[in-house]
Amino acid sequence: MNEAKSETAQERTTTGLPGEIDDIADLRPAETVMDLQRLGSLQPFRLSFMRILVRQMVRDRWQIHCSQFELDDLGYGFAVYVLQAGTEIYSFVVFAVYLADGSRNDRVIAGQWDLTMALVQGEVTDSQLQHLRANVPLQEVGRMSPEMLVLSRANRSKRMFDNVVDSLATGLQPDISRLKDVGYLCRTTAVYGSGKFGMADWGVVQRSCRSFARPFAAEMFTCFMLRHFSVEQVQHIASHRAPETAVALDSDIRRYLGIGNATGLGMAPFLIKHPQLIGRWMTVREVSLARVLARGKVTPEILSRLLAMIEKVIQHTRETHVKDPAQLTRNYQLMAELTNLSERLIGHQDFTDWQWLKARLIERYSLDTIETMYSLMIELYPHLVDDMEEYLGADEHLQLRPEIALSELKRTIESQYDWALSIDFRKPESQHVFWYRSEEKMEPRLGERYVESGADKELPVQVARSVKACHALIVSDLLLHADSDVVHFLLRHPDQISIVRRIQTMTPLIYGDIRANLADQDMQPMHLLRAKLSFFGVSKFDPKSRLWVRNTMFQGAPLISELDSGRDLDDWYFPVAPIG
Amino acid sequence: MRVSRNELIELLKLVFESLGFDQGDYESASQLVTYAEMWGLDGLEALADALSGQGLQQHKAVRLIEEGQGSAVVDGRGLSSLLCLRSAADLAYVKSLSVPVGQVAIVGCQQRILVLQHLVNLGHRGVVCGASWWDGVDYNFLHLLDVVSENSDARPSYRVYRFEPGEVEAARAEQLFVYCSSSQQAVSDYQAQVLPALGKPTRKIEAAEMRANFEASLVAGILVEDALWFDLIELAAKMLVPTSIQSRLGAGD
Numbered sequence: 001m002n003e004a005k006s007e008t009a010q011e012r013t014t015t016g017l018p019g020e021i022d023d024i025a026d027l028r029p030a031e032t033v034m035d036l037q038r039l040g041s042l043q044p045f046r047l048s049f050m051r052i053l054v055r056q057m058v059r060d061r062w063q064i065h066c067s068q069f070e071l072d073d074l075g076y077g078f079a080v081y082v083l084q085a086g087t088e089i090y091s092f093v094v095f096a097v098y099l100a101d102g103s104r105n106d107r108v109i110a111g112q113w114d115l116t117m118a119l120v121q122g123e124v125t126d127s128q129l130q131h132l133r134a135n136v137p138l139q140e141v142g143r144m145s146p147e148m149l150v151l152s153r154a155n156r157s158k159r160m161f162d163n164v165v166d167s168l169a170t171g172l173q174p175d176i177s178r179l180k181d182v183g184y185l186c187r188t189t190a191v192y193g194s195g196k197f198g199m200a201d202w203g204v205v206q207r208s209c210r211s212f213a214r215p216f217a218a219e220m221f222t223c224f225m226l227r228h229f230s231v232e233q234v235q236h237i238a239s240h241r242a243p244e245t246a247v248a249l250d251s252d253i254r255r256y257l258g259i260g261n262a263t264g265l266g267m268a269p270f271l272i273k274h275p276q277l278i279g280r281w282m283t284v285r286e287v288s289l290a291r292v293l294a295r296g297k298v299t300p301e302i303l304s305r306l307l308a309m310i311e312k313v314i315q316h317t318r319e320t321h322v323k324d325p326a327q328l329t330r331n332y333q334l335m336a337e338l339t340n341l342s343e344r345l346i347g348h349q350d351f352t353d354w355q356w357l358k359a360r361l362i363e364r365y366s367l368d369t370i371e372t373m374y375s376l377m378i379e380l381y382p383h384l385v386d387d388m389e390e391y392l393g394a395d396e397h398l399q400l401r402p403e404i405a406l407s408e409l410k411r412t413i414e415s416q417y418d419w420a421l422s423i424d425f426r427k428p429e430s431q432h433v434f435w436y437r438s439e440e441k442m443e444p445r446l447g448e449r450y451v452e453s454g455a456d457k458e459l460p461v462q463v464a465r466s467v468k469a470c471h472a473l474i475v476s477d478l479l480l481h482a483d484s485d486v487v488h489f490l491l492r493h494p495d496q497i498s499i500v501r502r503i504q505t506m507t508p509l510i511y512g513d514i515r516a517n518l519a520d521q522d523m524q525p526m527h528l529l530r531a532k533l534s535f536f537g538v539s540k541f542d543p544k545s546r547l548w549v550r551n552t553m554f555q556g557a558p559l560i561s562e563l564d565s566g567r568d569l570d571d572w573y574f575p576v577a578p579i580g
Numbered sequence: 581m582r583v584s585r586n587e588l589i590e591l592l593k594l595v596f597e598s599l600g601f602d603q604g605d606y607e608s609a610s611q612l613v614t615y616a617e618m619w620g621l622d623g624l625e626a627l628a629d630a631l632s633g634q635g636l637q638q639h640k641a642v643r644l645i646e647e648g649q650g651s652a653v654v655d656g657r658g659l660s661s662l663l664c665l666r667s668a669a670d671l672a673y674v675k676s677l678s679v680p681v682g683q684v685a686i687v688g689c690q691q692r693i694l695v696l697q698h699l700v701n702l703g704h705r706g707v708v709c710g711a712s713w714w715d716g717v718d719y720n721f722l723h724l725l726d727v728v729s730e731n732s733d734a735r736p737s738y739r740v741y742r743f744e745p746g747e748v749e750a751a752r753a754e755q756l757f758v759y760c761s762s763s764q765q766a767v768s769d770y771q772a773q774v775l776p777a778l779g780k781p782t783r784k785i786e787a788a789e790m791r792a793n794f795e796a797s798l799v800a801g802i803l804v805e806d807a808l809w810f811d812l813i814e815l816a817a818k819m820l821v822p823t824s825i826q827s828r829l830g831a832g833d
Contacts, residue, residue, distance in 0.1 A: 146582070146801050195584030202586060204799055399705070402670035403677055438827055439820035445827055454821035460603045487674050490667045491644050491654075497604030497666065 015283045016276070016509045017391055026290040027510060031419065033282055036516035040527025041367040044573065045375040046382065047284055048537030052389045053220045054557050054569070056211070060086055061564045064225075066232075067123075071096060073240040075233045078133070081225060082123055085211040090149070091124045092225040093117060093132050096233065104155045106189045106262040109440045113139070113153035115186060115229075119222045121147045121200070121209065139190070140197060140441055148199040149209065149218040154188040154226055157260060161185050161234065164249075168238035171245040173253060180319045180577045183540060183552045185230040187260030191219045206393070215277065215393055216536065223553050227259040228560050251559065252578035258555030261538060264548040265444045268528040269435060271514060272461040275502065279512030280394040281535050286511070288378045288385035293354045296381045303345065309376045309574075310342045316539065316574040324543040330368055337369040379573060398505040400497070402487035406474060409486055409500065413471045416507050419515045420464035421471060432521035435459040446525065446547065464517050466499040539575060581809060582801030588614045592627075594816035596662070599636050609662040615697040617802055619736060620785060620793030626661075626691040628808060635660030635690040642666065642686075650679030656689035658754070664689050669698035669758050673707055676760040681770040683759040689713075692756045696725055696736060702760060703727040703734025708767050709760040712775065720748060721782075722775070728764065728787065736790055740783040748776040 015027070032038065044051070056062075063084040071077040081092040094117040103112050116137045124132065128147070135142030139153055156162075160174075160182045167174040193216070195201040205212055212218035231254050238246040249257075271278050296302075314335050322328050341361075350356055354377060361370045378385055414421065424430060434455045438445050449455050460466070473496060477489055486504075490497050506512040514531075516523060529549050530541060538551040556575025563569075583591075592610035601609060616623025630636050635658060642664045646653035652671055656664030668684045675682025692713045702709045710726040720743040728735045757774075761767045785793075821827060 143581070146584070146799065195586030198581075198583055198587065198801060201584040201798055208799075397704075399701075400670060402667065403674045436821045437819065438823060439817065440823050440827075442820060445821070447821070447827065452824075452826050454827070457819050457821055485674060487667050487670045488644075491642070491671065494641055494666045495602040495604065498602070498607055499604075501604065 014508050014510065015287065016280065016394070017283060017287070026294055027283075027286045028289075030511050031515060033286055033511055034513065034515045036514055036524070036527045038367050038371065039514065039531035040524060041371045042285075042531055042534035043372045043375040044534050044537040044539060045285065045288075046379050046570075046573065047288060047385065047389050047392070048535055049214065049216050049220050049392075050224075050537035050554060050557070051570070051573070052214065052392075053217055053224065054554075054572070055386075055389075056217075057085075057563050058558070058569055060211075062211075063564070064228075064560045067091075069232070069236075071233065071236050073237070074098070075237040079229060079232070080124060080129070081228070083211075083221075088209065088211050089122055090209075090211070091120045091122065092222065092229075093120060093124060093129070093136070094226070094229050095133065095137050097137065099155070101158060104158065106155060106187060108190050108264060108266065108443050110189065113137075113189070114156045115154040115226070117152050117154070117222065117226060117229075118144070118148050119150040119218055119225075121149060140192075142197065144196075144198040146198065146200050146204070149205055149212060150191060150193045150222040151197060151199060152188055152191040152219075152222050152226070154186040154230075154259070156186055157182050157184055161230075164234050165237050165241070168235060168249065169242040169246050171242075171247050173247070173250050176253075176577055176579075179253065179256060181321050182260070183256070183555050184227075184258045184260040185234055186226060187262060187550070188223055188226060188553075189262050191222060193219050213393070214389070215281075220536065220553075223259050223261070224557070227257065227554050227557075230259070231257060250578075254559055255556060255572075256575065256578050258539075258552040258557070258575075261551050261553050262544075262548060263529055263533060263551065265435075265446060265525055265529075267532045268518075268525050269444050269459055269461050271528050271532055272463060272518070274394075274396060275506055275512040276396045276398075276509070277394045278514070279506070279509050281392060282511040283509075284388045284391055285378075285535075288388050289374050291384045292377045292381050293358060295384055296354055296377065298352055298354065302380055303351070305380060306376060307342055307345065309379065310338050312576060313372060313376070313574045314338050315576045319577055320540045320542070322542045327541070327543050330366075333366055334368045334372060337365050338372070341365065341369065341373070375573075382570075398501045400486070400490075400501045401504045402485065402490070404486050404504070406478060406481070406484040406486055406489045409489075409503070410471065410474045410478065412507050413467060413474070413503060417464075417467045417471075417503065417513075420467040423464050423468065423517050425465050425468060425517075429521040430517060431465075431519050433519050433523065435461050435518065449519070460498070461518050463499075463502070463513055464515075465519065467503065470496050470499045470503070581804055581806055583804055583809070584801055585614060585618065585798060588617075588802055588804070591812055591816055594819045595812050598815050598818040601663070605663060605666065608666070612662055612665075612694045612697045614802070615700065615794075616694050618794045618797040619696060619700075619790045621693050621696055621738060621790075623694065623696075624802075624804060624808060626694050630660040630662060630691050631811075633660070633690060634658065635664075636662065642668070645687075650675050650681070651683045651685070654684060654686045656686045656754075656756075658688045658690065660690045661692055661694040661756070665695055665698055665756075665758075669695070669702060669709075669760075672709070672758045672760045673702055673705075676707070676762065680763065680766040681759050681761045683757060683770075686756045686758070687752065688754050689756045690754065692723070692754075693725075695756060695758065696738075699725060699727040699758070700734040700736055703729040703736070704732055705729075706732060706762070707760050708762065708764050709758070710767060710771070711756060711758045713756045715753065716742075719743060719745065722748075722778075724771075724775075726767075735787040737787040738783070738785045738790070739778075739781040741778050742782045743776070 067082045068080040076096050078095045083090040099114045118136045164174045433446050434449050436454045540552040542550040556572035558569040589610045593606050596606035596609045613623040613627045643655040645655045668686050672682045672684040695711045699709050722741045724739045
């Protein structure tokens, strides 16, 4: 997608934000923003969920203390941490068990884990703890209670965990160069919320848990606590193994340790199933960018900070170890382009506003560099963008407009979904893959339509195909019922209700539907994963196949002990290794 | 056992999909059942009734058999409300845009209590609406669902009245009337015109009580009989693709 080519188009009418916060004329068009390849180039930014959560923890001076730490010498047992967030109290409960190296599996279908954990509303009672002990280690097979907000599990990083314990036990800090390779002690493989397995419904969390009322805030906090526990666990094991010699981790190293995460295809259908929510996330990012472009002043100090940030991104990327050839090429290109850009910016007379830089970026640089620079530009102006963190949630309700003339719906589809109508679904390659749920923990998977069975149970993620089929039906229906409205069309064609409801809901919104054919032979599911993960705020994006990715959460984030230090701790974007 | 709203809706989607429902139908049907239960109107009992009857197997389109400016009659073809109300409530709304009260009668319609969430959805749009139907063997029972809309919030209430045999002329069995308006007064006038004189209801759930039921279900979870839950899981499993080496490759192995 050529961004410059599409800059003039501005067809949709509203951001969907309360009170029309900004003039939508300044926003990039949906054909640019919702292009799948561009979504696959997004980087975390200051309104990513982890960044917002940490700012909230610091701002509201969250107090976290350990109320029970019942681990044996080898680190097995359980621990309970209590969070006091204003008047609200929550408990993070984690169970640690022995797991043989051969039993460790990062896939969602695994049945055993080193660690299992839950986030619970209130302080846990003894009977609650008993219930948690009986059910949390079972994960999907267990039955949770409405006081629980999040259920998760994690495995040790074999490479790092034992190495760090060994180093600490002998009185040494771990080798920084090895830390750069991994960056975490434990890796979470699933984080469940939103009412799964009997836990609290999102409607309850949103209303009754002020601290976690933003999308995925409770899930992110659970990962933050896992990070804390993983450090406490290695220190505990080291100190019991060698009480005389063991040392604690240096705080710089503790800060550098994040939590690993393995993410597969489960995230992809989410993006299709929640177009209003995804549209809102994109709107928040784009409004932030538009504000910076329009109001951000380029001063010598800002330029100097920008250059330092670019340098940091280059180092961060250099420290990101990936084996996937395509990702490796992209990372090298990003570093080369950022180096080139940085050299051009130094002392450049014409760089007096962001529009100038934007034009140069579109003209000469790759999508990865463009979107990275936009993340950095947003980072520079907290006062222009931070209020947008309140708007990341969306009231998700697809609504039909049955009274609208069918001919108007046809015109709407032709103007707003022209990208879908342009796809030729008669070509076999346009229908090459299908998405389905496996009987193994209902894991979403991709199948090859002409080879595998299961296409009759296809997940409804093919918005483009449905839109095109609906349009064809409307065209033929109008020949017989020229004056029809939508409701009469639906009485004749009830199988079209879902797609019509979606089209009518999404049409007035500037962003929402991802503009891609998700059944195409060349479709890259990784782009979908990256888009969602960028909003989570993960770093070190490391594809392990076409279908799943490892990444790092909270690397560089402040420690629990630092939350009420009164210091500005919001500088942990694109984290780099401490100097060893 | 108690399950969350989200959990029940997601499971029911799979259940209805496994029964051959189209996407729009299974999305809608899962909500009709879940929300009827949450408001306190026995949505799960209606679901169990539907599952044991014929109204779900006959997957066919309803027919518009009569239509005027402000009213219409739809042949529900003996289907469950989960299927035959599809666009009927929306049609009543469209009718109400040109007359004070738009009305649609659906003939041949099972589990009519499940119309509730269609009405609540209209209420969220600012529409005042309601539904009525008759049933009973020894007596005639008139069921009334009313939805008042205030600031985009929909407040449903439910009443049932009993009449002696021969006391009133009841509408045909399995018939459901849905009516909409932009005016509360217009709906009251309409009810006074078409309904018999109403005495004391034999069953009454006020809007406040229904709201309290909803909130309690949301917070504490929805109570589902274990046997029904496991039946639903079994039905839902039909939409899952069996494991194979190939399918594991499709997850990135």
